[in-house]
Structure formats: structure tokens, C-alpha cells
Amino acid sequence: MECGVVVGHKWVWDISFEREFMGWERQLYDDFQLVLQQLVPKHGVYAHVDCLVWKHDNMGMFSVKSLCAVVEARWFSEDGWSVPKSLRPILPSKIALFLWQVQKNRVATKENxxxxxxxxxxxxxxxxxxxxxxxxxxxxxxxxKVWQLWVSVLHREGVWWGVSESIQACLAEWGSLRRSTARILWDLIPYALCWVVWLARNNVIFKELSFDAEEVWESHMFMLFTWIKAWWKDCPYGVHQLSQGFTKIDIQGKVGVRIVVPWKPPQGTNLKFNVDGSFQSGCAGIGGILRNGSGEVLGKFSRKVEVTRADEAEVLAILYALLFCQQFMVSSVEFESDSTLVVGWMSGGKMRPWKLTNELNMIDYLMPLVNCIGVIHILREGNAEADELAKKGCFCVEPVWFYSGP
Ligand SMILES: [Zn+2]
Structure with missing residues (x-):
């Protein structure tokens, strides 16, 4: 359906309705027009496609996950507190939400x-x-009754601590109080303690049980153990080791493993272009490194790009590498990217995001021109040089773009 026309470089909405408006509908229509006028189809192609798009998802499809991401980014970060990234794969969302409520003073305590x-x-x-x-x-x-639980934690750590004024202050200070416990375990403690205290308090009120500090201590320990065990499948520690040797638990074994993936030369006389996009604290960069079969570096690029997401940067990295090949008449090139998502889009196997239609179309157009053999996936660890160029690119004032020839 045609819903508008381009009049002298400007998009004008032209929407017709089947019947005349009733008097009371006129205002609604005017309001609707005001909203609509703020929207201009980005690319000509969208003028011909009528569809519902959820803007916060790559595929344009609504999901609770993407909604949560928007809400978190918009509100959780505003007040300066959010669940640390390192804990997100470990904490059950119910617990993360609970602590957020605690620190926002939104828990239904009697006083509240x-x-x-x-x-x-x-x-x-x-x-x-x-x-x-x-x-x-x-x-x-x-x-x-609760303070003694915190004291036990800090005593085990060998720390003397003056009580914080508020739970917000306590959370802000928490990281700096750690002495010997593994960071992840340490950071999980307030979540476990607050949650078990809440459960115990509810048991006193609703089940008329008494508050047993020792039992509460044990359940917070068991809770930590359950979270760690679910996250770290090969965790060698039992609950007894955790409760007896808390400060000795070594989680580095889990988080510190580095995989070594060597760079593999391309097949035959082909060349290989490793590309990467980087997106960190609001800045995006892309980078690529071109090598021949003996691993000699033939060219590089590194530059800043104006995008708002990591996968956009990954796509642009491939596009720039193709433009690089076209510019310097380099052909028969294998591409490597560490983004599974983007590699999926290239091979056409995965649905492509509506936002990147133009860039992906250009890539489709350039690939046969430079005789690109294909874009294959490589583990991040095997793409280190491209990754470094992309990270540098975030802060490049002048783009780096050189080719030394075969
Ligand atoms: Zn009390």
C-alpha cells in the first residue's frame, strides 16, 4: 500500500481513510498526524513495506528479553546502580530484581x-x-540479628567495618571491603544475605517460626553454592568446602581460562582478511588485517564508526574490508569474523536485521566483485589482531587505511 510520496526530497505522508471522520475523531486524527510527521522512512525501501517493527530488537520482533534490556539501560543505570555484568549469568533474575528493590527502598517492609x-x-x-x-x-x-551475619562475613575476611548508613552505601562500599575471597563470590554475598533474611523474616511473620541466625547463615551459604554450581558445571568444590574454606575457593580456574586459537593460513593462493567491530562505552570502531598464506601482513584498516550497537560495527567491518579489497584490487579473499550472528547473516541462513538492510545489500553486491570466498566464523581468541585494530579505531581521529601490496 502506498502511504506517502516524496515531494522534492521530502517524505510526505498521504493516508486516506474509507469514511469521513466523526467530529470527535478529528482531534484524534490531528494528534495522529503530529506523531506521524516526526517519522520519516529511513530508506526508500521502507516506504513500500508495511509491517510492525519492534525497534529494540535486531529482527524487529518483540521479545521480553529485548524489553528488559531497554528498561535496564534506561532506568537501572540512571540511578547509578545495576547488577554487575559479571553476576548476571549467575544470579537468578528474581534475586537480582529483589536486590534492586531493596536498594530502591521498594520492598514491602512494615514501615514502607x-x-x-x-x-x-x-x-x-x-x-x-x-x-x-x-x-x-x-x-x-x-x-x-542481621548485623551479626554481616559481621561474620567481614570477620572471615579479616575486616573491621563501621556499619553503613544505608543499604545503598553498603553496596557502593562492598567491593572495596574484599581482602581474600574470590571477587565473584564476594560480590554475590549481599544478594544471598538479603534474600535469606527476607525469607526468614517472612517465615517469622507468616509461619510464626523463630529467627535462627545459624540456620539463616547456612541457607545463605547453600544459596551461594547452588548459584555457583549451576553456573560452573565442573566446579570441584562441595558445599562443605565452600562453607569451611570460603576465602580459599579459587574461581580463577573458571573465569581465567584463556583459549589459544592460532591464526590459520588461507587455502592455496587465497588471502585472508580478519575483521572485527568493537563497541565500548558509547564508542564504536572497526578494524581489519589482510594477510597472505605465509602470514605476511599486506594491509590494515582501523577507524571510528558512528553506530550504536556491536553487531552494526561487525557488519561495517566486513563492508569496509570489501571496500578495501575493491579499492586496492585485491581478490580471492577469505573473511573471518568472530561474530556468529553476523556470519549467519552473510551466509543467508539467519534472518537479517531490518536496520542493516542497506549495509548488507552493499555487502552482497561487493562480495562477487572482489571474489570473496566467504565469511567464516573464528573464535574471538583467534581474531586478536583485528580486535585490537577495532578497539584502537574507537579512538582514531584519522582513519588508518594502508595496503603494501602482494
Ligand atoms: Zn530488628
């Missing part, structure tokens, strides 16, 4: 309920110590 106007028959006093109003800071930090 009272403030919202909920009448509490038994008052807002902490059920663990019966000595103070149950605020978030009290329940998770200052309550003497």
Missing part, C-alpha cells in the same frame, strides 16, 4: 507499608529484634 497507608494491627516494629521500626535499612543491615 505503613507509609503507604496500610493499617498494621501489630504495628511497624521489626519482628526479629522487636526494637525498632522495620525499615529497609534496619531489616537488611542494622537489626542486631
Amino acid at each position: 507499608l505503613r507509609r503507604r497507608g496500610v493499617a498494621l494491627e501489630e504495628g511497624a516494629t521489626c519482628v526479629l529484634c522487636l526494637g525498632a521500626p522495620e525499615t529497609v535499612a534496619h531489616l537488611f543491615l542494622h537489626c542486631p
